[in-house]
Amino acid sequence: MSKHFDNAAAQWDQGDTRQNIAQCVFQTIVSRIALANTMNIMDFGAGTGLLSFKIAPMVHSVTGIDLSEKMLEQILAKNSDTLQVKVACQNIISEPLDEEFHGIVSSMAMHHVEDTASLFKTFYSHLKRDGFVALADLEAEDGSFHTHGNEGVYHFGFERDTLRDLMEKAGFVNVRFHHAYTVEKEAQSYPIFVVTANKNK
Numbered sequence: 001m002s003k004h005f006d007n008a009a010a011q012w013d014q015g016d017t018r019q020n021i022a023q024c025v026f027q028t029i030v031s032r033i034a035l036a037n038t039m040n041i042m043d044f045g046a047g048t049g050l051l052s053f054k055i056a057p058m059v060h061s062v063t064g065i066d067l068s069e070k071m072l073e074q075i076l077a078k079n080s081d082t083l084q085v086k087v088a089c090q091n092i093i094s095e096p097l098d099e100e101f102h103g104i105v106s107s108m109a110m111h112h113v114e115d116t117a118s119l120f121k122t123f124y125s126h127l128k129r130d131g132f133v134a135l136a137d138l139e140a141e142d143g144s145f146h147t148h149g150n151e152g153v154y155h156f157g158f159e160r161d162t163l164r165d166l167m168e169k170a171g172f173v174n175v176r177f178h179h180a181y182t183v184e185k186e187a188q189s190y191p192i193f194v195v196t197a198n199k200n201k
């Protein structure tokens, strides 16, 4: 699956849709979470850093996690003297980082991870006490969102109640859903949520 994203990396930022999603997800996050310049943030499934580089000026550091080296190369190419995003190319479910974060953000990556329950447990263990998650993804859809095929797509969006249950089982509290954006394509609407929650201890 990382091969699919490796092949897509160079053209990933072209067109409006992904830019619009990242901008609206960012606005939804900052309207709900008080980001601070002392915070170290993880962007899970960061891709080319569309969300990471919006968050980076507001916090101490952002680390983009991704399985696609080519996606992460796009991040490194965007780094400048004044704004940097760190990267790590590893499966944090099987190989956790030796770092705890103040918060974890993610946009449109969770549906590419088969075991959502393990992903939430992994997020929980990578957070400092009282840390937050702010995770964007598709509401449940009929499988038509990925017009180039569903290879590597393990979830056709998510039912809110199912996600809430998995997050609470992982230990998260204050689980809240917020509408962020709606992608309109081929006469269909695909709403995107941001779910926010906190580590309980």
Ligand SMILES: C[S@@+](CC[C@H](N)C(=O)[O-])C[C@H]1O[C@@H](n2cnc3c(N)ncnc32)[C@H](O)[C@@H]1O
Pocket: 002, 005, 018, 022, 044, 045, 046, 047, 048, 049, 050, 051, 065, 066, 067, 068, 071, 090, 091, 092, 106, 107, 108, 109, 112, 113
């Ligand atoms: C649809 S893209 C979203 C990229 C970026 N967040 C954005 O909004 O443009 C999903 C990204 O998640 C990454 N990904 C998929 N499974 C992953 C995993 N288990 N761990 C880390 N990254 C993963 C893919 O390589 C890809 O870059």
